[in-house]
Amino acid sequence: MIVGLVGNVEGIEPTFITLNVSGVIYGVHVSLRASALLQEGQEARLYTTCIFKEDAHDLYGFLQPEERALFERLLKINGVGARVALSVLSLYGAPEFGALLKAHDLRGLQKVPGVGKKLAGKIMLDLEGYLAFGIAPNPHATEAALALESLGFKSDVVHKVCAGLPAGLNTQEIIKQALQQLR
Incomplete structure (x- = not known):
């Protein structure tokens, strides 16, 4: 890889x-x-x-690890392929996309080529809390959240647990502490 x-x-x-x-x-x-x-x-x-x-x-x-993490997270949504995920990042940076999610701005999301009303709603629902919990600005927390989701834990639960952990932890420490709470 x-x-x-x-x-x-x-x-x-x-x-x-x-x-x-x-x-x-x-x-x-x-x-x-x-x-x-x-x-x-x-x-x-x-x-x-x-x-x-x-x-x-x-x-x-x-150019930023946060963009890569957002791209990879978007790919996990059924109906979002690499082209749509890249289009999202072409129109919005990670902080702007986070603000869009917090504001539940479906119209802003529909400005992305290939994203209609139905897909915009699905993206909003699937990513609810992803950036709102402050996960995206910390690449270690983002990587840990993606790893935990790949193990089968639900996204909203993972982000709540990760948001409650102390700042300054590396990816492995976040995963270890989150797994203790998720058991």
């Missing part, structure tokens, strides 16, 4: 860049916001997610 890349940007398209990492050139899907901030010839650090399908192996890159 590739979780990050550091290299020189060789080419930029609106939602795709090529990144030269020590002579190996990677094609990476990025948000519109990320491609606007990058320049050819510039060294870039990307936090990545790999998605493997029968017909494709795609790499998605993000």
Whole structure:
């Protein structure tokens, strides 16, 4: 699994860049916001997610770990694929998306290409509390929450438990303490 890349940007398209990492050139899907901030010839650090399908192996890159965590969380929602998740991040950064969730702004979410009224409602319902509990700004808490959810714990319960833990813990400590409370 590739979780990050550091290299020189060789080419930029609106939602795709090529990144030269020590002579190996990677094609990476990025948000519109990320491609606007990058320049050819510039060294870039990307936090990545790999998605493997029968017909494709795609790499998605993000400038902040919070963006990657939000992308991965959006992918867990039935009906949200990589294109829609990337469109969300093209229109909203993690803090703006958190404000959108807190305000229950369905119309703002429907501005994302590919998100209609039904999917917007589903995203709101599934992510209720995700950013409201303050999980997203701390990448350790975000990673721990995603790990606990992958173990089968419900999202809302995980976020309530993680929100009650002391600040400054690393990912492993958060998982260990959360598991003690979730038993």
